[in-house]
Amino acid sequence: MTEARRRNVHLVVLVASLAAAGLAVVLVRRAASLAAGRSVLETGPPAAEALLLAVVALMLLAVAVFRPERLRMRGLKQTTAAWTLTLVVGILGLWQVVHREFELDALHGTTVTSAAEADAFLAAHPPPNAPGYRIPTGLFLQQFEFLSGDNVLVSGYVWQRYADAIPAEIERAVVFPESIDTEVFEEAYRSDLGDALLIRWYFEVTLRQVFDYTRYPLDRQDVWFRLWSPSADLGAVLVPDFASYEEIDPAALPGIERDIVSGSWTPYLSGFSYNLHSNSTRFGQVDTPFRHQAPELYFNLDIKRDYRGPLLKHLPFTLAIAGLLFGIMLLGTSDPDLRSRFGFQTLAVIATTGALLLTVVVEHNGIRDTVSAGQVSYIEALPFTLYGLILLVTVNAIIRDRPDAPAFFDDRNNIW
Known part of the structure; x- marks a missing residue:
């Protein structure tokens, strides 16, 4: 990508972030005005839409500031960190909006x-x-x-x-x-x-x-x-x-x-x-x-x-398992010296991820005991995500240990 084209992309992203931020402000003011009447069916959607637009604006602003299109490691890391923080705060805010604003509006019958x-x-x-x-x-x-x-x-x-x-x-x-x-x-x-x-x-x-x-x-x-x-x-x-x-x-x-x-x-x-x-x-x-x-x-x-009780019960567990998987990914390398220093072995990775999988299954069964059979709950996105991450980490360790592994897996030792 040429420098001129990068500047154009940067300008478009900046304008889009400002537009999203402006719409978010409009929706926040609308939600505040509707809150005087306290109609849950009218107040909830504007508040949720404003929050989503604010998240989009902050993500676009991070792209405009850190310039990840230059493909420099520092910019990529800063953009990733900014996006992660924005999405986490946005999800927590959306949970609060849903908890306060969206309610059943009728009794049975x-x-x-x-x-x-x-x-x-x-x-x-x-x-x-x-x-x-x-x-x-x-x-x-x-x-x-x-x-x-x-x-x-x-x-x-x-x-x-x-x-x-x-x-x-x-x-x-x-x-x-x-x-x-x-x-x-x-x-x-x-x-x-x-x-x-x-x-x-x-x-x-x-x-x-x-x-x-x-x-x-x-x-x-x-x-x-x-x-x-x-x-x-x-x-x-x-x-x-x-x-x-x-x-x-x-x-x-x-x-x-x-x-x-x-x-x-x-x-x-x-x-x-x-x-x-x-x-x-x-x-x-x-x-x-x-x-x-x-x-x-x-x-x-x-x-x-x-919702705070179930989240405090299941979210720390998910973060702990995700952190362990991230640590395993960081230890993954094809460098013989580093493998010897870290004690990295593919079989040990498989054994560790297998143990983590069993732990996640037990935690998932605890969630299933709460909900009715035949229904998939929103919070089950956490164990399903962990299943996918465990599988990816295991596959990564196996492929990296093969003599014909693609060069992509050796690039920066899993720090992509």
């Missing part, structure tokens, strides 16, 4: 926040045996814990109010159909309110649900309670007990203990919703019609994970 909305939904999707007997139902959650990728243990209270007009054949009970283990479900309180009977139960149940871990550890989850009445075929219809909550706005976390024990999770939405379900069986009641698009009541808890 159709959210209802008032008696009027619940009545409108049930009018549009009438349950079997409508109008039936409406039973106000409420929940109060005190703690939850993920036992595995699909199972979550939840404890709290559920209550129902039965008007005196509800006949005795309507069973006074509530069912969690998606629970796989009920450790405790006992009546804690019963009171005659004059015109209704109030019953409150304490429960500790394990729910089994399908969660999305593709963005782990930046994931959001919706833990829901699907609520049934054992007397639904007799006309029992569950409705939210809005009157029992001081605030029903999902962002105010109705039905959630203020000091809920949630581990590494942070609740940010809760509330009631309805979802439609169809059953392909009559459950033995052959004289009744099939249930198609029947409304069912849900109570939801939307949570987001504190």
Whole structure:
């Protein structure tokens, strides 16, 4: 490349870096103005776009300053270091933006926040045996814990109010159909309110649900309670007990203990919703019609994970393995004197990388224990990258030891 052409390339790169920086500033100001309304769906994308443009601007600026196109070792090293630092800071910043701004914007099914909305939904999707007997139902959650990728243990209270007009054949009970283990479900309180009977139960149940871990550890989850009445075929219809909550706005976390024990999770939405379900069986009641698009009541808890815990667990391990691999690469040489001084042997390299591979596999299995089967999570990019690096270091050591190795592998003793 001629010197004139290099100057032209340098000028283009400099102009592009300034343009990217300018766009980044515009998007930052837009994100700041939108933040006044605190709309996660509007604020998040501009902030992320601004961060990405800032990263591009800094990378282009590094090219303009250090001039790697001259192919001088110092310029190449400085550009590589600047790019590495910029990308690391950019990734950390993007994680923070995603953690703060991007959230699930809806509960499971159709959210209802008032008696009027619940009545409108049930009018549009009438349950079997409508109008039936409406039973106000409420929940109060005190703690939850993920036992595995699909199972979550939840404890709290559920209550129902039965008007005196509800006949005795309507069973006074509530069912969690998606629970796989009920450790405790006992009546804690019963009171005659004059015109209704109030019953409150304490429960500790394990729910089994399908969660999305593709963005782990930046994931959001919706833990829901699907609520049934054992007397639904007799006309029992569950409705939210809005009157029992001081605030029903999902962002105010109705039905959630203020000091809920949630581990590494942070609740940010809760509330009631309805979802439609169809059953392909009559459950033995052959004289009744099939249930198609029947409304069912849900109570939801939307949570987001504190990503710092998983990253502090897995990122230092990844950096340590990558550092060891880099050290092995630096020791690689075809110079007999240097090989003797370093004790470099191809078989020793293979044995070392094999041991590192086993360690990475064990660490990867620990990640797989957290996520659901059949899903690949975002954080698994770390072990997959290490697999590739281990393979490349091993192949490099084998090829370098061959008598017909390309001259490329002898150039600067792996310091390319």
